[in-house]
Amino acid sequence: MRLRIVRSVLAVLAVAGLAACTPGPGGGSPSSPAPGSSASSTPSGSPTGPLPGAPGTPGRGDAELSIIVKLSPTAAPESYTLVCTNGVPAAESHHPTAAAACAALKKNPKLLTRPPRPSEQVCDQRYGGPQTATVTGTVDGVGVASSYKLTDGCEIAAWAAVADILGSSGAGA
Numbered sequence: 787m788r789l790r791i792v793r794s795v796l797a798v799l800a801v802a803g804l805a806a807c808t809p810g811p812g813g814g815s816p817s818s819p820a821p822g823s824s825a826s827s828t829p830s831g832s833p834t835g836p837l838p839g840a841p842g843t844p845g846r847g848d849a850e851l852s853i854i855v856k857l858s859p860t861a862a863p864e865s866y867t868l869v870c871t872n873g874v875p876a877a878e879s880h881h882p883t884a885a886a887a888c889a890a891l892k893k894n895p896k897l898l899t900r901p902p903r904p905s906e907q908v909c910d911q912r913y914g915g916p917q918t919a920t921v922t923g924t925v926d927g928v929g930v931a932s933s934y935k936l937t938d939g940c941e942i943a944a945w946a947a948v949a950d951i952l953g954s955s956g957a958g959a
Contacts, residue, residue: 847873847892851923851930853881855952858916866953868923886950891925897948898930903940910939919945919952 853866868884869876873892875884890897898921914936922931934945934952945952 843894843896845892845895845926847871847888847895848927849888849891849923849925851898851921851925851951853919853921853952855917855919864953868951882953883950887953890948890950895926895928898925898932898951900932900944907940909941912939912942913937914942914945917945921948921951 847870849868849870851866851868853868855864855866856862857864866881867879868881868887869879870884870888870891873888875881875888881887917936919934920932921934924930932948934948935941936945
């Protein structure tokens with residue numbers, strides 16, 4: 787039973803990972819709820835609104851994040867603190883693009899949630915540079931721990947999607 791659940795979860799993550807790297811309108815977001823989702827429906831079966839927590843669904847805009855960016859393996863890390871309240875940077879934020887980062891997290895609180903990339907996913911084999919970044923903390927009370935690099939097309943796209951959150955060092959992507 788547990789194996790069947792794990793396989794189902796992995797299948798959903800595989801589809802989500804492929805959609806995230808697929809160019810086109812809507813950024814790969816699903817246009818209808820997944821089978822078995824808990825989205826409310828009208829009697830005709832059509833959804834009444836966006837799925838709770840779906841990409842693009844606005845959140846509270848509350849975040850406490852630690853962001854560490856390394857421009858190269860031997861470079862000293864750049865460290866940022868981002869604290870947002872209702873989508874607005876708090877005074878204790880030490881971040882070069884705090885207003886844009888807080889606005890992005892309020893607009894999409896799931897922005898930093900990265901599902902594992904399926905092993906069969908094909909990505910452009912272009913190199914964007916040696917930069918790496920790690921983001922840890924909470925967004926709207928949910929823990930996040932994501933890492934970013936510029937080693938192929940999918941990783942470059944993931945970095946670009948969160949460039950405002952990564953700060954000025956994300957400009958190299």
